[in-house]
Amino acid sequence: MRGKKGLLIVLSGPSGVGKGTVRKAIFSKDNTKYEYSISVTTRNPREGETNGVDYFFKSRDEFEQMIEKGELLEYAEYVGNYYGTPVDYVRQTLDEGRDVFLEIEVQGARQVREKFPDGLFIFLVPPSLHELRSRLTGRGTDSEEIIQDRLNAAKEELMLMNLYDYVVVNDRIESACDTIDSIVAAEHCRRERVEKIYKEMLGVD
Amino acid sequence: MRGKKGLLIVLSGPSGVGKGTVRKAIFSKDNTKYEYSISVTTRNPREGETNGVDYFFKSRDEFEQMIEKGELLEYAEYVGNYYGTPVDYVRQTLDEGRDVFLEIEVQGARQVREKFPDGLFIFLVPPSLHELRSRLTGRGTDSEEIIQDRLNAAKEELMLMNLYDYVVVNDRIESACDTIDSIVAAEHCRRERVEKIYKEMLGVD
Numbered sequence A, B: 001m002r003g004k005k006g007l008l009i010v011l012s013g014p015s016g017v018g019k020g021t022v023r024k025a026i027f028s029k030d031n032t033k034y035e036y037s038i039s040v041t042t043r044n045p046r047e048g049e050t051n052g053v054d055y056f057f058k059s060r061d062e063f064e065q066m067i068e069k070g071e072l073l074e075y076a077e078y079v080g081n082y083y084g085t086p087v088d089y090v091r092q093t094l095d096e097g098r099d100v101f102l103e104i105e106v107q108g109a110r111q112v113r114e115k116f117p118d119g120l121f122i123f124l125v126p127p128s129l130h131e132l133r134s135r136l137t138g139r140g141t142d143s144e145e146i147i148q149d150r151l152n153a154a155k156e157e158l159m160l161m162n163l164y165d166y167v168v169v170n171d172r173i174e175s176a177c178d179t180i181d182s183i184v185a186a187e188h189c190r191r192e193r194v195e196k197i198y199k200e201m202l203g204v205d
Helices: A019-027 A060-068 A087-095 A106-115 A129-139 A144-163 A173-188 A191-201 B019-027 B060-068 B087-095 B106-115 B129-139 B144-163 B173-188 B191-201
Strands: A008-012 A039-041 A055-057 A072-078 A081-086 A100-103 A120-125 A166-169 B008-012 B039-041 B055-057 B072-078 B081-086 B100-103 B120-125 B166-169
Touching: A008 A019, A008 A106, A008 A173, A019 A100, A019 A173, A039 A060, A060 A072, A060 A081, A072 A087, A072 A106, A081 A087, A081 A106, A087 A100, A106 A120, A106 A144, A120 A144, A120 A173, A144 B191, A166 A173, A166 B191, A173 A191, A173 B173, A191 B144, A191 B166, B008 B019, B008 B106, B008 B173, B019 B100, B019 B173, B039 B060, B060 B072, B060 B081, B072 B087, B072 B106, B081 B087, B081 B106, B087 B100, B106 B120, B106 B144, B120 B144, B120 B173, B166 B173, B173 B191
Parallel strands: A008 A100, A008 A120, A039 A055, A120 A166, B008 B100, B008 B120, B039 B055, B120 B166
Antiparallel strands: A039 A081, A072 A081, B039 B081, B072 B081
16 A cells, blocks of 8 residues: 655665665566666766666766756765766656665765655665675776775765665675565555555544 | 564554454464464453463453563453453563564553554554444454444544554455565664664674
């Protein structure tokens, strides 16, 4: 049972924790219940990434014009590149009663929290910093220095956990996806959200 | 990932909504994740009910002695009979890190909320009051007058919804059970509950 407005679901977490992988797994299911908000970025596409599917890839000039025009719900500069979320799609989809799913960096999540305090903010964490290091190394495209920078950034980002509603461990991708689905299902049942609807339904003022 | 202490899960709702049926369905699964707290009652066993399984059946004298000795977490008198929850089992099981599941009347839930404000309070509601009436009639053991009393009680109980954290519609039993499981899974991920554990794990103060 759902309210009239959709839920804004924000998945974030430290770099390298695998939030992109979890997001892809969620949206690879046939019965995905969320609308995915595609981010804009100025970074180069990685192998296998498609413009308009994984990201909208833009130049710095184009991105900065979007900032000036107020077309971004949030944006962040991260490892020398911009990442941002187009605002129109998000507002429109929520108004239509559908849940919107954002997968963004922690800097951006903080901006979204200010604009959508009722959003559902989920922080994805690795089982341990040791495993985070392994993953970053395993990616094989970054130097030791960049890896160390990212680990330090991740430690700082973990301090940001207190801005979030939920913390999910990315121990197994399938398990993390299931937990996120559970969190959204639970949130739709939160009393504050549904009290009004039920009282109307039951004819109680 | 779980905290050191178990969650106290309280399922309640208006009379006739089917909270006993939902509770039985949850505990009939092989992989039940909760410890069921068996209630004490002075009402007569219904057909198929077993002492020590469905309830501990006691006399009024025995029950009132338990009240005097402070052995009950909550108790209520309902349609002329006492219902209560033995407190020792609940505290002990929570301390052992296991989740305890209570299925109780709304009067009792209010008492538990006072003693366990961090509990997880779930309010089960019927799809409509009309269907509640059908169910009560369908039970076939009550007079019209008792049914009307129960409907009025249910309307009052619905006003108590604001004491609860979550509201679950009992449209289909299986669906209600799944939603309750989702709520518990989500609650274990709530940031307030797990922040401390994660920070220890990640070596962050």
